[in-house]
Every structure is written in structure tokens, then in C-alpha cells.
Amino acid sequence: MRNHLPAALLLVAALSACGTSTPAQEKAAPQTEKLTVWIMDGSVTKELLASFEKDYEAAHKNTDLDIQIQAWDGIGEKVTAALASTDAPDVIEVGNTQVAQYSASGGVKDLTAKVADLGGTDWIPGLAQPGNVDGKQYGIPWYAANRVVVYNKDLWGKTPIPKTRDEWLAATAKLNKGGNQGIYLTGQTWYALAGFIWDEGGDLAVKEGDQWKGALDTPQALAGLEFYKQLQALGKGPKDADEANPPQHEVFAQGKVAQIIAVPGIAARVLEVQPALKDKIGFFAIPGKTADRPGAVFTGGSDLVIPEASKHQDAAYEVVKALAGERFQTDLAKAMSFVPNKTSLAGVLSGEEGTAAMAAGAANGRATPNTPNWAAVEATTVIKQFMTAVLTGKDPATEARKVSETITKTLGS
Known part of the structure; x- marks a missing residue:
């Protein structure tokens, strides 16, 4: 009689003869x-x-x-x-x-x-x-x-580029007509406010000994806030929102805003929304109190x-x-x-107009208070809330004292 192997064994023998590897012999494919x-x-x-x-x-x-x-x-x-x-x-x-x-x-x-x-x-x-x-x-x-002034060349027309704050207010007031906004500046653009405060010789917080103290209630800080209030009033920016709500590049792209305060790179975002503004966007450094020095900016x-x-x-x-x-x-x-x-x-x-404006402003660049807890101050949005309170009619000195106390507690926590 012929010897018959079970079918399963025959299959294994056939696979082995063909050189087929077992799973253990195979290398696992790299996982994504x-x-x-x-x-x-x-x-x-x-x-x-x-x-x-x-x-x-x-x-x-x-x-x-x-x-x-x-x-x-x-x-x-x-x-x-x-x-x-x-x-x-x-x-x-x-x-x-x-x-x-x-x-x-x-x-x-x-x-x-x-x-x-x-x-x-x-x-x-x-x-x-x-x-x-x-x-x-x-x-x-x-x-x-760092931030600069980004402007619409068509709306700006022949209006001279301002070199001082007073010239800036006058030019913005002139442009705020005919359905156009002289500037789109929201009520909570606090980095711009910081620059105006630094220009006045003030700060957001100061270190006294080993302790940090909120400083928005100083005369210098209040002077910076007053300038912000005047500039913000020359447009229709919401007083209870920051530049991201709605995104200011989208507002600027509508072609009815003469200027915004932003980093030069925002122009690329504007062109994503409105390509027709290509070659119609200009830049200049934020004006200072005097013509010989640009405005202070956060670097x-x-x-x-x-x-x-x-x-x-x-x-x-x-x-x-x-x-x-x-x-x-x-x-x-x-x-x-x-x-x-x-x-x-x-x-x-080299040769970029926006970069040149940014470089000019960087000459008067500043930083936020150098303490790890400053990020906690930013997270609480107390400065934004303070700005909205003042812009909507509350007493600046009272609100400044309250926010400074809050900042002091946060920095000391």
C-alpha cells in the first residue's frame, strides 16, 4: 500500500519547499x-x-x-x-x-x-x-x-506718512471719512498699548526689591492709555474684543480700513482673502512722541x-x-x-518694505516684564478687561488701580 500523508502536512511541506517564510521570519513593516x-x-x-x-x-x-x-x-x-x-x-x-x-x-x-x-x-x-x-x-x-503700521495705499493717497504721534492722529482723523475707517484698532490690542505706555516712560509692571508690582496706575501708564483711547476712537474697532475677534486681516481685506497695527507678515494673510490688494499695502514704523525716535514696540x-x-x-x-x-x-x-x-x-x-519698517521700530524695542509669572498675567486677560472698561466709560484711575493690584497678586503668587 502507498503511504499517504495527511493533507495539512502536505501543505506545510509544499510551502517549505517553495521557500515561503513563516510570520516569525518576516520583518514587521514600519508603523506610521x-x-x-x-x-x-x-x-x-x-x-x-x-x-x-x-x-x-x-x-x-x-x-x-x-x-x-x-x-x-x-x-x-x-x-x-x-x-x-x-x-x-x-x-x-x-x-x-x-x-x-x-x-x-x-x-x-x-x-x-x-x-x-x-x-x-x-x-x-x-x-x-x-x-x-x-x-x-x-x-x-x-x-x-514687532508691530508696525500696515496701511492701504489707495485710501492713504497723498497724505504724508506721520513721524510723530500728533501727526499720526491728524492723518488718521483726515482718513476717517466717506465710509472708510481711519484706523481699525480694537479695544483690547494690549501690545500696542504697551508701546504707548513705554513711550511715556511707564511700564506694565516694575520690580521693587524681590517683588514685582503692577504699574498701570502710574501717571505715565495713564498717559499712554489716553493716547490709545484717542487713536482707537478714529475707527470702528470693537471696544470689547482683541485683534483676533474678528481677525483684523479680514477686516482690512475689505478695503475700507486705512490702517491697522500688526506685524508685516499680516499682509500675506490679507492677500489670501483679497488678492486684489497686491501692491496696495504699505508699511511704516509706529510714530513716536518726537520725530527723531520711533514709537516703542514689543519685540x-x-x-x-x-x-x-x-x-x-x-x-x-x-x-x-x-x-x-x-x-x-x-x-x-x-x-x-x-x-x-x-x-x-x-x-x-533685504529690500523688503515691511522689514525695513519693522527694523526701524525694533530700534526702540522692549520686552514684557522679565518674570516667569508674566505669562499668567496674560492668561488672565486682566489687561484686556481693563482696557475695555476704560474705553466704555469707566474711570481710568480707578480701573488702573484695580488692575495693578491684580497684576501684583498674580506676579507674587
Whole structure:
């Protein structure tokens, strides 16, 4: 009799003879990592972000980027909650003044060991410093910028560009007619207010010994507020909202606003809404009290951080490296007229009108109070509420005293 093997054994023998590997012999295919990246509204054009995402994913086959745009309003609480969670984004753009607060929570990854790999010796010192806390680099500098006056050349016409505050008020009043707004300035654009206060010799808060104290109730701060009130009244900006509600670039794009106060890069956002304004947008430095010195401005910027709770920290670092690298920095600077993070890239924007205005203003650049708790003041929005209260008729001195007391408590907490 012929010996017959069971059918199952015959199948195994046949597969072995053909050289088919078993699952244990096969190498597992690399799994795709989905990275969540939070980018702030107004930092990058949609076109540039889409281009970056496409190119990055093409070069990193196993990475899927989920880039999410975040609003500045309320972002402090949102980031704080994310850093304390077990499911945080992998990369977050934060304001440079916020890094100290976030790092103090213990929820931000220390990237000191990566500084050399990122070319940190070439970073602009003033931009890198806020991301460095107690000798450790938590925030990777991304870009710097300061505010200028962005104006509609058609509406401005032959009106001379003002060099002083008084000239600025007169020109704005002249332009505020015929259905057009001389300026669109919301009631809570507090960075602009800060500049006017600094011009008067005041500050938002001052350090006395080892303690910080709110200073919006000083005569200098109240003088800066009075100028803000006069300027804001020469338009129809809401008194109870900031420049993001509604987005001021959308208001400007309607063609009925003579000027706004913003970083030069907002022009790119305007053109996304209204391409017909191409070549019709101009820039000049915020005027000062006298013609020989531009108005004081907040020199701000953004950093990139990686939360400790990120489940893909190595991959997240590669994203940070690409966003902070020369190629993207060059593209970002050209698209948004931002100052790139490295001194070697200083010539990228030579000849740009917006950059020239920004550079002129930067000569009188200032920073918010240098304390980790300042981010907590921003998060409470007490300065915005104070501005709205005064602009809607409440006594400036009384409201200034109240907000200064609140700031003092917050900075001392």
C-alpha cells in the first residue's frame, strides 16, 4: 500500500519547499507615526504650511503630520492643560514670553542637548534667550517680529506718512471719512498699548526689591492709555474684543480700513482673502512722541516646544529641526516678513518694505516684564478687561488701580 500523508502536512511541506517564510521570519513593516503639531493663527500662511506638510511627509515616509491651527485667545490655559495631560500634541508653537511658565510646570522637554545639532550658536541672542530657563533650552527659537503700521495705499493717497504721534492722529482723523475707517484698532490690542505706555516712560509692571508690582496706575501708564483711547476712537474697532475677534486681516481685506497695527507678515494673510490688494499695502514704523525716535514696540516672537507627554519625542524633534532649519526659515521669512532665527539669515529680507519698517521700530524695542509669572498675567486677560472698561466709560484711575493690584497678586503668587 502507498503511504499517504495527511493533507495539512502536505501543505506545510509544499510551502517549505517553495521557500515561503513563516510570520516569525518576516520583518514587521514600519508603523506610521501620526504627529500632532499646534501652530498659532497668523504665524504661517495656509499655502506654506501645506507645502511644508507635503514635502516633509514625502521625505519621511512613515510620518503623518496633523497640523492644527490654534487661536491666541485662551491659548495659555489650553497649552497648560495639554502639558498636564497624557495625550499632548507632539510639537507646540508658543509665545517666547510663555516658555518660562510652561517649563516650570515640568511638562516641557529639555532640549539643551540638541542645541548644537540645531546650530544654536547662530541663533539671534535676543530671540534664543526667552527659551532658555535656568541654563536649560526648553524653547527652540522660531521667528521674531514687532508691530508696525500696515496701511492701504489707495485710501492713504497723498497724505504724508506721520513721524510723530500728533501727526499720526491728524492723518488718521483726515482718513476717517466717506465710509472708510481711519484706523481699525480694537479695544483690547494690549501690545500696542504697551508701546504707548513705554513711550511715556511707564511700564506694565516694575520690580521693587524681590517683588514685582503692577504699574498701570502710574501717571505715565495713564498717559499712554489716553493716547490709545484717542487713536482707537478714529475707527470702528470693537471696544470689547482683541485683534483676533474678528481677525483684523479680514477686516482690512475689505478695503475700507486705512490702517491697522500688526506685524508685516499680516499682509500675506490679507492677500489670501483679497488678492486684489497686491501692491496696495504699505508699511511704516509706529510714530513716536518726537520725530527723531520711533514709537516703542514689543519685540516678540515664537518658540517651538516638545511636551514631555508626547508619545513620539524623537520624531517630534525631527519636525522641530525642519521648522527651525535654514530652508523653512527662509521660506517663512519671505512669506511672513518675519525675522528668521539665525544671524546668518539676516540678508534674506533685504529690500523688503515691511522689514525695513519693522527694523526701524525694533530700534526702540522692549520686552514684557522679565518674570516667569508674566505669562499668567496674560492668561488672565486682566489687561484686556481693563482696557475695555476704560474705553466704555469707566474711570481710568480707578480701573488702573484695580488692575495693578491684580497684576501684583498674580506676579507674587
